[in-house]
Amino acid sequence: MIVVLFAVMYFLMIRPQRKQQQKRRDQLSKIKEGDQVITIGRLHGVVDEINEAEKTVTLDCDGIYLVFDLSAIASVKQPAVAAPAANNDTTTTANDDHKDDAASSKGDQDATEDSDTKDETKSEDK
Known part of the structure; x- marks a missing residue:
């Protein structure tokens, strides 16, 4: 019974911790000049x-x-992946959509100003 308990404890606690330590050692051994890193102090x-x-x-x-x-x-840090050149067309389209949104919001603003002017004219007529 005790042997089974130790076996379960090994597979649930000790083995994953050793894997994590090995992964960390590998990560630190692969660091080279020019790599972007984050310290434990962020x-x-x-x-x-x-x-x-x-x-x-x-x-x-x-x-x-600074020496650490x-x-x-x-x-x-993993280097940023460059976007493919084919996506440039979608960027232009997205910008065009924003222009249309800006034009429609300007039109909405003009309509609001017109309604305010009409309200003022009605109140002056009374």
């Missing part, structure tokens, strides 16, 4: 230098160079 920067001997990393944060322990890196 500071965003670009890796400028990695010192394997001291296990430190130098980050460029908008021209300010390698373990202070929380995550590596």
